[in-house]
Amino acid sequence: MPKRVIPLLLLSTVGCANPNVTPEPPSAMGPALRPPLAAPTPLSPGSSPDFDNPRIHEIVGAVSAERVERDVRRLVGFGTRHTLSDTVSNTRGIGAARRWLFGEFERMSAQCGGCLEVMYVSDIVPGESGGRVPVDVQVVNPIAIQRGRLHGDHYVLMTAHYDSRVTDPNDSASDAPGANDNASGVAGVLEVARVLSRYPTDVSIVYAPLAGEEQGLHGGRILTAYAEDNGWSIIGVLNNDVIGNTTGVTGIVDNTTVRVFAPGLPPTLEREELQRLLSAGGELDVPSRQLARRVVRIADTYLPTLDALMIYRLDRFGRGGDHSPFFNQGFTAVRITETHEDYRRQHQDVRIEDGVEYGDVPDVMDFGYLATVAGLNAAVIASLGWAPPAPEEVSISGAVLPSTTLRWSAVDAPDLLGYRLYWRRPTEPAWTQSRWLGDVTEFTLENVVIDNYFFGLAAVDRDGNESLVVFPNQ
Ligand SMILES: [Zn+2]
Known part of the structure; x- marks a missing residue:
């Protein structure tokens, strides 16, 4: 249902990136x-x-725009979060980033009487010369589980990759700020965890920053395998990737919509199930589409300035994300992404070329919008977190x-x-x-x-x- 368009100025005063902002110490809760x-x-x-x-x-x-901005700038501050970057330094590289994420979850857990189980879910991805993982690398997902009171074996997941890259996917040394792709999604995960961990839920919630996405969706695959090995009954996966920008490559500015990519028929369907579904017209009504409809309804009910747009596709054309490994194993999963991307700000070396600025830097983001999308996630997860099976x-x-x-x-x-x-x-x-x-x-x-x-x-x-x-x- 179309909504009143809110003049951009009204919203962007809350979230407009301020380059003079003084970063708070990492332990501050905002x-x-x-x-x-x-x-x-x-x-x-x-x-x-x-x-x-x-x-x-x-x-x-x-949900706070101030806190999501602080988290995005903190993640950018690690210089690069490339999956094959430094793991020893405490200030630069993916090792420092994952330890900081782990610590943030532990701090939140301390605020809610230990309500979060914080752990690393990781695996070695074997190296392959000429590929995006040229040498063996440990892909590490720092996750937090909020155990459900009534249906602890049922899970809602909020995922977002925290690794970053520049133009050359194998360049693990150059600065790769990855502010919008995808510190935005990770800041969303942290903020939703911060808010929802104060509300005991009936089902279990998993807050999951993932690594290895840019090198081939490895973190998503590792968490999917972990979910299968542990018999998780997954209600749905909300994968947030690129959720903090409102100015598109065409110059359009829109802070009133967000896309929900909802795949159709799962590749795991047996032929008999497929035939039954097709004869009933059920190809539009697979579980991932029901999850997308729930996201739209939640936006209509709780977020008067935001419309969620269902896109009947696995992902943007020819591109991928961490919901795919879940979906490909038969789990219910969608991808949440801003409506208008700016490709000059994704997977690019930070530079100015012919007067055009390239690079995924925080100063061009819209933190008010990012907080609104995080609020949508929080509302969907709360609504499913209290629902019966x-x-x-x-x-x-x-x-x-x-x-x-x-x-x-x-x-x-x-x-x-x-x-x-x-x-x-x-x-x-x-x-x-x-x-x-x-x-x-x-x-x-x-x-x-x-x-x-x-x-x-x-x-x-x-x-x-x-x-x-x-x-x-x-
Ligand atoms: Zn991404």
Whole structure:
């Protein structure tokens, strides 16, 4: 749904990069966070719960442009974060950067009574002469896990690569500030962790800066393997990469939209599953698309100055990101990226050529916009972090009948209130109609013909928190 365009000046006064800013010491937590609101009053099973949650408005409001700017400048201060750069120095190179990230998570954990499990998830990537990893290198992801209270084996991940590069992908020595690509995404991860770690969640949240992306998505692949080895049931991965710039290469300035790249059919589908999905028209309704629809709905509900634009593609044309390894293994994953990129500011040696400035430096970023996109992530993760598990074994019937019937198995969650049915015309991008069903496991929607709509089902808890929508027969 299109939104009022907010004049750029209004927003950019908050986040405009100020080259005179004095960096704070790394241990500072920035502006103080207020104590969280108490949980809302539970509803009776008969009443339809409200999707709009006051605590999520509070979470969005707690995200700070000042803190994300400080984090971006701190990361740029390591000179280069190239995956094959120095690992010994405490001031320059990827080793210093990853130890700083680890330390930031530990500091946050100390503020929430040890609520974060901070660890390195790493592996050796073997060298290959002529490739982007010419010698063996240890790719190290410093991650933090916020363990869920009710469904600890279900996970929502926020990922962002923290490595950087210049024009030559194998140049590990030159300054590679990587401010927007992708200190922006990492600052988003840190800020969301800082805010959400003060709110206990029902499912587990993983905050994951990743290395090795520019050398071939290695950090994403290593964390995907770790998730598989540990049996994580992943609700969704939000991969943030390039989220802090509002001036496009064409000169367009837009701080009111963000893209959500939502891939279609997963390559892991068996032929039989694929045929069933295709015959039901389900190729538009795979889980990654349901996650993207949730991002759009969250933006509509909680971020009045931001529209999330669904892009039905794995990624930008011919390019990749760390959500791909997850998606390629069958996990639900999307990529969040600014709408208008400036390619003179990506993967470039810092220089001036024919009067044109090149290089990924922080002074041209829009930190107010970056904080808004971080707020969107925080709201999506909170909304999924408190939601019950999605319904399973959802079947649908109604061929040659005037009405449509759904059946499903009951969701096992102590705070479950019931289920909400969604439907829409097949060419509509998002769910347009819904009905509260209460705590049942079967429902017939009278006089709505199955052939003419797509249907979906979500589980809802007593506070109105809602699972992702499930397309039947998947
Ligand atoms: Zn990137």
